[in-house]
Amino acid sequence: MVPLDEEAASSPEATLPLAVSDDHAWLAALSTAGAGPRAWRLNLAAHRLSLVHGFDRLLSWPSLRGVVRYEHQERTALRVLRDLRGRAILADEVGLGKTIEAGLVLKEYVLRGLVRRALVLPPPSLAVQWRDEMQEKFSMPFELLRSVEDWGTRPFLIASLDTAKRTPHRSAAQAVPWDVVIVDEAHRLKNRASQNCRFVAGLRKKYMLLLTATPVQNNLDELFNLVSLLKPGQLSTYDAFLDRYVATADRRTPARVGELRGRLRDVMVRNRRGIALALPPRRVHAIAVRLSPAERRLYDDVTAFVRDAFASSSGRRPLLARLTLIVLQREIGSSSFAAAHTLGRMRESDTFGLEDRERLGVLAEAALAVRDNVKAAHLREFLGATDEKVLVFTQYVRTLDYLRSVIEADGISVAAYHGGLSRGRKEDAVRAFRADRQVFLSTEAGGEGRNLQFARTLVNYDLPWNPLRIEQRIGRVHRLGQDREVHVVNVWARDTIEEYLMELLDRKIHLFEVVVGELDLILGNLDDARPFEEILMDIWTLRQAEARRAALDRLGDALVAARARYRNAADLTEAVLDAPAEEAAA
Amino acid sequence: MTDAEAIRPFVLGFLRDAGAEFHEEGGLVWVSAPDGLATVLGVETRFALAFDPASAGRFGAEPAVPGSYVLERMLSMAMVRGRWDVGRVAAPAAGWARNAAVASRSRTTDDHGVEITEQTERFFLLFVFRVTFLSDEKRERLCGIVTTADGKEAWSVEPSLWDVEASHATLPAGLADHEAAYDRAVQALREVTRTEREAFRRTSLALLDEEVRRVLRYFDRTLAEIREATPNPSPGLLHAIEAERDRRLAEAVERFDAQATATLCSVRAMLVPCATLRVVPAEGGEPVEAHIDAWTRHVRGAPCGCASCVVRGGGPAPPRGRPPSGTPRRGSMAARAGRRSSRGPRGRPRAASRRGP
Numbered sequence: 001m002v003p004l005d006e007e008a009a010s011s012p013e014a015t016l017p018l019a020v021s022d023d024h025a026w027l028a029a030l031s032t033a034g035a036g037p038r039a040w041r042l043n044l045a046a047h048r049l050s051l052v053h054g055f056d057r058l059l060s061w062p063s064l065r066g067v068v069r070y071e072h073q074e075r076t077a078l079r080v081l082r083d084l085r086g087r088a089i090l091a092d093e094v095g096l097g098k099t100i101e102a103g104l105v106l107k108e109y110v111l112r113g114l115v116r117r118a119l120v121l122p123p124p125s126l127a128v129q130w131r132d133e134m135q136e137k138f139s140m141p142f143e144l145l146r147s148v149e150d151w152g153t154r155p156f157l158i159a160s161l162d163t164a165k166r167t168p169h170r171s172a173a174q175a176v177p178w179d180v181v182i183v184d185e186a187h188r189l190k191n192r193a194s195q196n197c198r199f200v201a202g203l204r205k206k207y208m209l210l211l212t213a214t215p216v217q218n219n220l221d222e223l224f225n226l227v228s229l230l231k232p233g234q235l236s237t238y239d240a241f242l243d244r245y246v247a248t249a250d251r252r253t254p255a256r257v258g259e260l261r262g263r264l265r266d267v268m269v270r271n272r273r274g275i276a277l278a279l280p281p282r283r284v285h286a287i288a289v290r291l292s293p294a295e296r297r298l299y300d301d302v303t304a305f306v307r308d309a310f311a312s313s314s315g316r317r318p319l320l321a322r323l324t325l326i327v328l329q330r331e332i333g334s335s336s337f338a339a340a341h342t343l344g345r346m347r348e349s350d351t352f353g354l355e356d357r358e359r360l361g362v363l364a365e366a367a368l369a370v371r372d373n374v375k376a377a378h379l380r381e382f383l384g385a386t387d388e389k390v391l392v393f394t395q396y397v398r399t400l401d402y403l404r405s406v407i408e409a410d411g412i413s414v415a416a417y418h419g420g421l422s423r424g425r426k427e428d429a430v431r432a433f434r435a436d437r438q439v440f441l442s443t444e445a446g447g448e449g450r451n452l453q454f455a456r457t458l459v460n461y462d463l464p465w466n467p468l469r470i471e472q473r474i475g476r477v478h479r480l481g482q483d484r485e486v487h488v489v490n491v492w493a494r495d496t497i498e499e500y501l502m503e504l505l506d507r508k509i510h511l512f513e514v515v516v517g518e519l520d521l522i523l524g525n526l527d528d529a530r531p532f533e534e535i536l537m538d539i540w541t542l543r544q545a546e547a548r549r550a551a552l553d554r555l556g557d558a559l560v561a562a563r564a565r566y567r568n569a570a571d572l573t574e575a576v577l578d579a580p581a582e583e584a585a586a
Numbered sequence: 587m588t589d590a591e592a593i594r595p596f597v598l599g600f601l602r603d604a605g606a607e608f609h610e611e612g613g614l615v616w617v618s619a620p621d622g623l624a625t626v627l628g629v630e631t632r633f634a635l636a637f638d639p640a641s642a643g644r645f646g647a648e649p650a651v652p653g654s655y656v657l658e659r660m661l662s663m664a665m666v667r668g669r670w671d672v673g674r675v676a677a678p679a680a681g682w683a684r685n686a687a688v689a690s691r692s693r694t695t696d697d698h699g700v701e702i703t704e705q706t707e708r709f710f711l712l713f714v715f716r717v718t719f720l721s722d723e724k725r726e727r728l729c730g731i732v733t734t735a736d737g738k739e740a741w742s743v744e745p746s747l748w749d750v751e752a753s754h755a756t757l758p759a760g761l762a763d764h765e766a767a768y769d770r771a772v773q774a775l776r777e778v779t780r781t782e783r784e785a786f787r788r789t790s791l792a793l794l795d796e797e798v799r800r801v802l803r804y805f806d807r808t809l810a811e812i813r814e815a816t817p818n819p820s821p822g823l824l825h826a827i828e829a830e831r832d833r834r835l836a837e838a839v840e841r842f843d844a845q846a847t848a849t850l851c852s853v854r855a856m857l858v859p860c861a862t863l864r865v866v867p868a869e870g871g872e873p874v875e876a877h878i879d880a881w882t883r884h885v886r887g888a889p890c891g892c893a894s895c896v897v898r899g900g901g902p903a904p905p906r907g908r909p910p911s912g913t914p915r916r917g918s919m920a921a922r923a924g925r926r927s928s929r930g931p932r933g934r935p936r937a938a939s940r941r942g943p
Contacts, residue, residue: 015780016787016846020772023850027764030670038603039668040852041749045596046664047716047851051726062639062651085722111653112724201830206722206841232834233804239811424646
């Protein structure tokens with residue numbers, strides 16, 4: 001559009017100038033005959049349909065996939081759009097859908113043409129999940145940051161804050177005029193002197209959403225910093241804030257709570273679970289099995305190979321070889337069928353030496369010789385004893401194929417779902433499960449974003465080493481909308497790495513009981529910044545059993561401490577933001 | 587944007603106009619589209635459409651909902667086509683001119699003093715503009731301006747009149763001066779939207795003013811507190827704070843930068859029954875000649891007092907109060923922010939930082 005002229009320039013009386021597009025060219029081309037009244041009416045209708053009337057209502061609902069409409073999310077999105085003008089802290093309690101609320105706000109801006117460039121800064125562990133949710137549920141083409149060039153070329157970008165704040169990304173990110181910046185787990189910005197906070201403050205942005213369930217983690221300084229990042233001056237200056245709103249020297253007790261909360265309402269939306277959004281209880285069941293002698297031998301031999309290869313290769317063998325070893329160890333924990341294929345491939349690979357390849361050949365033969373898995377027998381027994389619809393999760397398609405054959409042989413109907421299916425076939429599988437299949441047999445990709453709350457029992461046939469993946473599985477059924485008690489059944493073999501995993505996740509951080517969404521907050525409090533799988537593998541590949549035990553205990557203690565830190569933060573946030581005013585000030 | 591009820595007739599009308607065949611079955615619309623249409627829409631020649639989001643994906647049905655790809659493509663295509671139409675408004679019942687003239691006069695309720703001197707047909711041009719108000723929010727509306735074929739007179743018309751039924755007509759070549767009419771329509775559009783633009787500007791300025799006051803108060807006080815607490819604060823720290831303040835101010839100015847734009851959506855030439863009237867003013871005096879048309883019922887040339895006659899062809903502009911300005915008033919916070927953000931972090935005199943709460 002080329003401005004024809006601007007009133008301000010031509011008339012001293014002009015108010016906000018009206019820039020009118022130069023339409024002389026197409027006017028000159030008008031013929032004496034028209035395109036016809038029908039086309040003209042369609043033109044008018046198209047313009048009417050595409051008009052934007054402020055934020056009178058949410059336009060995006062019909063175009064969302066797999067998003068259940070919750071009143072609190074709709075109310076939050078409208079409040080952010082209308083009253084907070086796109087700058088807000090979304091501080092819902094865990095599990096109420098902050099990501100959905102942020103997605104709604106973003107989609108509304110996109111539909112109105114107000115956002116063309118968006119940046120999401122999640123923790124590294126949630127980057128892929130953000131991309132998947134934005135793509136699958138909101139049809140927004142977010143991409144993960146791959147190189148520094150992406151800053152200038154990708155209009156919808158997801159980058160971990162840890163990466164974005166570093167050179168050379170920092171300056172590239174800050175050079176881009178973002179329409180909206182979304183920071184997930186925004187309590188990472190609690191320290192205003194930190195690189196995190198300075199980086200986000202330095203971004204050019206029109207709208208900004210900060211997502212955190214715990215805006216107050218250790219003391220009220222953090223709340224001040226978050227609010228000031230979003231809206232400087234909202235809580236006055238730091239000294240004035242301390243004078244007016246902080247009651248104690250440790251800065252954990254607020255003063256003038258009613259007034260403080262009043263000021264926070266101008267920048268923060270916090271929904272609490274309450275009775276209406278309460279989740280039903282979750283029951284955890286363990287099926288701990290003893291492997292058959294052949295399986296035991298295979299498991300021990302594969303583990304010995306992995307330990308030997310890891311110990312000898314540390315720092316020298318290519319990353320690919322290390323990753324392959326991790327995959328192999330995970331697969332043997334799933335089924336002999338999953339491991340057999342990888343063993344066969346490794347036997348043919350140049351990555352491993354001749355001696356290793358000979359060992360791998362023997363292991364591959366041994367894996368193929370195992371025809372039945374004890375875990376599967378226990379699963380069949382469990383399925384045979386229930387009339388419920390059951391979700392069975394495994395990480396591997398080969399395990400899925402095996403399970404499907406044995407379950408169907410028992411006369412139980414199965415809907416299989418995995419990443420290799422087309423979108424239509426996936427929809428068909430979900431529909432079939434909803435209609436008349438008893439078992440939804442699914443790989444990791446199973447049911448992401450799909451509503452499967454009509455079932456309430458899920459089986460972890462194997463355990464991903466990334467605890468967030470386990471949490472996501474549980475989230476398929478234990479989420480808003482579920483009104484019945486949920487049963488989580490974990491199948492695992494004794495004396496395996498899965499037993500370690502169960503000990504850490506179940507007994508130390510109560511993974512199977514925490515609300516979906518809390519796990520990342522707990523793990524975020526771990527001092528060890530490495531991915532959890534890596535920590536676990538490093539322990540598992542220690543050669544001495546005593547050393548393994550000691551390392552495991554240390555990790556367990558660290559997890560307990562991390563959980564305690566998270567609980568403290570949640571309690572403090574609740575005391576400041578939610579508790580009755582007189583109680584908070586006491 | 588609007589609901590599914592409004593989308594449905596548009597989509598079906600679009601398909602019909604584009605030569606597609608379709609039928610509805612099982613909650614979906616099954617379409618056989620010509621090759622060209624299918625290519626433009628990015629679909630197969632046979633495809634299904636779903637107006638209900640829950641049905642999208644069934645049999646590969648494309649959703650036709652706000653924001654969906656297929657609907658957006660249809661809207662774009664429709665907006666490019668059909669920008670020009672010629673029609674003829676049917677002659678209304680006898681006596682229409684007298685009745686319309688009487689109805690448009692605020693001070694008389696009978697036809698005393700109204701005499702029809704001529705009845706004929708004339709071409710008018712309807713220009714439909716899309717007017718957009720943009721700052722950190724967006725508001726849009728369509729605005730219709732009718733001009734005489736020679737572009738000498740223009741007035742606004744209600745949306746309900748834009749797409750009235752009209753029979754086929756042809757505009758003789760050279761009869762209408764499109765460019766003069768367009769320029770007159772733009773002039774009228776500016777008048778019609780003036781109040782609205784002023785209101786939008788005031789709202790944006792108020793928001794900017796509030797933001798700027800808060801930012802200045804925060805950073806200036808913070809600097810003062812630092813100086814109070816530390817007799818010789820680090821210049822680097824002070825400069826960093828000032829730089830952050832100026833960056834925030836620049837961000838605020840960008841965010842609340844109000845803009846009003848207009849684009850021409852379509853033009854409709856209408857052959858309309860018209861009448862010339864001789865009107866004796868109700869309060870007495872010399873009779874005046876006026877013109878009225880059977881389409882917009884707008885009276886031109888007579889002091890009718892009609893509220894819709896915002897635009898008077900060739901007449902004097904209505905008096906206004908204080909001339910509004912497109913820029914913030916001198917001394918306002920918004921004006922300060924605008925000056926400072928362009929000057930950079932060190933462009934502000936130190937003394938100006940001292941500010942009360």
